[in-house]
């Protein structure tokens with residue numbers, strides 16, 4: 001309906017988008033992949049470190065006001081997640097595409113609110129129906145100017161009774177000139193084939209480096225790596241170092257900070273060898289290392305220069321850098337040379 005390539009005024013464009021999408025159903029009804037069950041509940045409680053025994057201890061739960069195990073309310077959305085299968089195309093994808101055409105190419109989730117009407121119990125079967133609630137006017141934010149897109153999904157049980165709602169909001173924004181990288185999740189960065197081909201311009205699609213999502217809190221770090229420096233945040237109130245970057249000191253809650261440059265030496269704390277799934281364009285397993293830097297913080301980066309079978313916890317490492325392209329340089333560990 002709306003052709004954003006036309007030079008239509010922004011207000012007309014967004015009015016047309018609202019006319020088309022606000023109030024529309026998100027997509028087909030979602031059916032819980034599994035009934036509510038105690039195994040998923042136990043795993044979720046482990047992951048969230050929730051020790052409330054009414055979720056996991058059948059005997060104790062039976063003597064509680066619930067009369068048996070119940071699911072943590074905050075687990076609501078887990079019951080309608082469909083694993084690693086591709087999500088069916090929904091209206092939000094269409095809205096994102098329309099906004100991207102108009103220049104709002106980056107997407108970040110901003111907030112989520114849930115309401116709970118009753119506890120779910122093992123055996124319950126959940127069905128969800130969602131609507132597009134609103135598309136905001138253009139707003140100025142720290143990330144860039146953009147539109148908030150809000151959806152609301154209502155979950156029902158097998159009797160058609162409402163059990164909860166899930167509001168989810170994203171902002172589709174025009175990235176600031178500096179943060180021109182596509183917004184993809186932060187991730188282990190890399191692969192040997194890219195390094196070997198570093199003289200060639202990176203292909204537009206399928207490039208093996210997953211780009212970090214640079215935010216106001218993290219941009220100093222990536223500006224540092226561009227100069228081949230690893231910068232560690234330091235609280236100027238209590239001098240505590242911290243990494244990954246955070247706006248507030250976890251020790252004294254001060255918001256004031258500066259940075260110190262890491263010397264680039266550390267020891268291997270832990271690692272994984274990524275075999276599957278490999279990022280597109282990557283053909284060989286690679287090592288992602290978590291190292292204790294000598295300064296006392298931990299840094300995550302790929303580890304090169306050693307075969308997976310030769311890696312040992314505690315091995316000394318040095319930090320090097322790989323220039324991906326003009327906008328991105330990433331740290332890379334290598335075994336320290338004796």
Ligand code: ZN
Pocket residue numbers: 235236237238239240249250251252253254
């Ligand atoms: Zn502090």
